Amino acid sequence: MFDFLKKKIKDSISSIQKKIISEEKRQAETNTGIEKEIHEENTSEPHREEERKHRIISRKVTEKEIDEVYSDIKEALTENNVAVSVLDAIHDDLKSYLIGKEVSIFNNKKEVVEAIHKSIADVLKEYPEEEFLSKIRSKKPFIILFIGVNGAGKTTTLAKLADKLSNEGLKIVASASDTFRAASIEQLDIHMKKLKIDLIKRSYGADPAAVAFDAIKHAKATGADVVLIDTAGRSDVNKNLLEELKKVKKVSKPDMTIFVGDALTGNDVVKQAQAFDREVGIDATILSKADVDKKGGAVLSISYVTKKPILFLGTGQEYGDLINFDKEKTLEYILG
Numbered sequence: 001m002f003d004f005l006k007k008k009i010k011d012s013i014s015s016i017q018k019k020i021i022s023e024e025k026r027q028a029e030t031n032t033g034i035e036k037e038i039h040e041e042n043t044s045e046p047h048r049e050e051e052r053k054h055r056i057i058s059r060k061v062t063e064k065e066i067d068e069v070y071s072d073i074k075e076a077l078t079e080n081n082v083a084v085s086v087l088d089a090i091h092d093d094l095k096s097y098l099i100g101k102e103v104s105i106f107n108n109k110k111e112v113v114e115a116i117h118k119s120i121a122d123v124l125k126e127y128p129e130e131e132f133l134s135k136i137r138s139k140k141p142f143i144i145l146f147i148g149v150n151g152a153g154k155t156t157t158l159a160k161l162a163d164k165l166s167n168e169g170l171k172i173v174a175s176a177s178d179t180f181r182a183a184s185i186e187q188l189d190i191h192m193k194k195l196k197i198d199l200i201k202r203s204y205g206a207d208p209a210a211v212a213f214d215a216i217k218h219a220k221a222t223g224a225d226v227v228l229i230d231t232a233g234r235s236d237v238n239k240n241l242l243e244e245l246k247k248v249k250k251v252s253k254p255d256m257t258i259f260v261g262d263a264l265t266g267n268d269v270v271k272q273a274q275a276f277d278r279e280v281g282i283d284a285t286i287l288s289k290a291d292v293d294k295k296g297g298a299v300l301s302i303s304y305v306t307k308k309p310i311l312f313l314g315t316g317q318e319y320g321d322l323i324n325f326d327k328e329k330t331l332e333y334i335l336g
Contacts, residue, residue, distance in 0.1 A: 008075075060102055061100065094119050141224050151233070159319065173227050198224070273285060
């Protein structure tokens, strides 16, 4: 994942470095007299020689240069479906980190890379897995509601999380509250049978909130630790879907609401997350299909725009293909 973004950032940094070196060489050429003075300087005064060298090879970064740096980075990020608000935040951060900072032909690339690293880090929000597991164990049963548009991978993601939590020794109950999409109940039923997890279901057309209520009641009766509630989606974020989800949330009173989005849809998934957060409320995000997302715009945008952390990334079809989102590892990969 992020291969295209990584290449674009690398190309941008190389371009920025060339611009800085070119400018510094031009300035150095206008100071040949000072350079000659350095070479002829009395060796008994090394500190004066160092001062003169410093004047020639070191200078402070200007706002104009930051705008040029940002121009290259903006092009790379825009091509990778990064939201405009994220671009603006990165621009502001680059100004904060670099304007007035002393750089030279020897350290300019390092300073620029560090500034870009910090600015991108500021827009990413993670949810450490240890913290997530600790929160789940703080209440019994802990109720998690899954929401998102149709086709984003909610049901498969729920199954992956069920497997992960089961491996942590937690007893799970699943609720088939997607009573709208054809074959959704059968799909969840197959997953839960494979994982040997109790599934509470009704017929298609049943009240999704009532199914969730039954699942929570069953969890309390059997001493289960976690209830995972699957819900319906639509091809778009429409009023009927939102009203249905509001009712499910009101009845189930979830301890955490997770938005599941398709990373491949770029800016669309960010807009979807905003809409669900505004109308229903979300606590964290899981992005599916991150392994085949070559651009990475959704990952860079969604947590900043919603102000909610990314919990996991879906990286394949197997149950174990759900990895904790680590922003430092992500940045290390993107920036090489």
